[in-house]
Amino acid sequence: MTELVHWQTPIAEGCFQVGHRRPQSLLQCNTYLRTFHGKERLHWCVDPGSQVDYPIIRKHLKAHVGDLTAIRLFSINHQDPDVVGNLTFLTRENPNLAGLTSEDTWRLVRHLNLRPKRMYYTNKVGEETLKLANGHRIQLLPTPFCHFRGAVAYYDPENQVLFTGDLFGGLNKPGRVQLYGEEADWPGIAQFHQIYMPSRLAVAFAIRQIQALRPAVKVIAPQHGFVLQGDIMHVVMDRLLKLPMGMDLLPKELDERYFKKYAEVFQEVLAMAGVQLGRDQVLQRLQRLPKTHKLHRYIKVGQSQAALARHGIVALALLVEELTREQAKTFESLLKHVTLELCLQHKVPLPQLGVGVDEGAGE
Numbered sequence: 001m002t003e004l005v006h007w008q009t010p011i012a013e014g015c016f017q018v019g020h021r022r023p024q025s026l027l028q029c030n031t032y033l034r035t036f037h038g039k040e041r042l043h044w045c046v047d048p049g050s051q052v053d054y055p056i057i058r059k060h061l062k063a064h065v066g067d068l069t070a071i072r073l074f075s076i077n078h079q080d081p082d083v084v085g086n087l088t089f090l091t092r093e094n095p096n097l098a099g100l101t102s103e104d105t106w107r108l109v110r111h112l113n114l115r116p117k118r119m120y121y122t123n124k125v126g127e128e129t130l131k132l133a134n135g136h137r138i139q140l141l142p143t144p145f146c147h148f149r150g151a152v153a154y155y156d157p158e159n160q161v162l163f164t165g166d167l168f169g170g171l172n173k174p175g176r177v178q179l180y181g182e183e184a185d186w187p188g189i190a191q192f193h194q195i196y197m198p199s200r201l202a203v204a205f206a207i208r209q210i211q212a213l214r215p216a217v218k219v220i221a222p223q224h225g226f227v228l229q230g231d232i233m234h235v236v237m238d239r240l241l242k243l244p245m246g247m248d249l250l251p252k253e254l255d256e257r258y259f260k261k262y263a264e265v266f267q268e269v270l271a272m273a274g275v276q277l278g279r280d281q282v283l284q285r286l287q288r289l290p291k292t293h294k295l296h297r298y299i300k301v302g303q304s305q306a307a308l309a310r311h312g313i314v315a316l317a318l319l320v321e322e323l324t325r326e327q328a329k330t331f332e333s334l335l336k337h338v339t340l341e342l343c344l345q346h347k348v349p350l351p352q353l354g355v356g357v358d359e360g361a362g363e
């Protein structure tokens, strides 16, 4: 028997993650298809996804539903292009498609000039439950500021699956693109929340709402990274309740009390790059930087070594940029991943490394 691939593996009854997988990328985007069986089949597409993935997502959707016009409903968590990009294509290919999202989200998405058959607004739906024509229902759970003001999670109480958008999303180590999250995936989840969520308070508020859902949630299906279930799902919720993120970290970013830890991360990143490029090559790259290069403001480069001088959060981003210049994409992804993981281990605010940026559609 041939092994089923992710988009053919149900995460619950009639529910599949149909997004594209790019093993060299640090950010995977998830789209879900939920099919309600019963008197009448009803297909629901959750977070239709990024335009760069459309050919693959379209193929996966068609393999499940036949003609795209069979999909009756889409929902979107918020308005980011990695969530809504494909609506342009889907609404064009399927004029019968109806949509579900908050008014705050749709006010922005409508500027893509798309025309679904009709819209259901989560803030207008009575009793916070959308009753579908075939008797099934979708429970609506607003998760304000996770990460958009009008973000909404969607709960399928029959399957006990919650679709959470960016909340519970994660970056992945290169190559780790399996369906379900494991302990080894926690650093990427923490990094993603530190970068994209505005504050621990917003996330903690959402998690408390999620923990109060009945029947209790069994599966969390986010728009990035891994599906969470079982012990790891509860562990991730508990850890996120305590993790500083977004605004919580801002005052610390410029705090020179972190200097010692950043200096250690700096040396470890140099060592890691040395494994790939050769230790001498790494040092020479820094020695050859023009006098006017920005990195000179933050580091000291001697005959036999280089060291951090100040402002680690800026220096690390510039260092990674220099060390990965004209190198293979795989090395760039790995060094960025290692740098973020080291910062997380040393409990220092994360530098802006451009993770998931500039990844072509062909990867």
Ligand SMILES: [Fe+2]
Pocket (backbone or CB within 6 Å): 078, 080, 147, 166
């Ligand atoms: Fe987003």
Ligand SMILES: [Fe+2]
Pocket (backbone or CB within 6 Å): 080, 082, 083, 165, 166, 223, 224
């Ligand atoms: Fe996203």
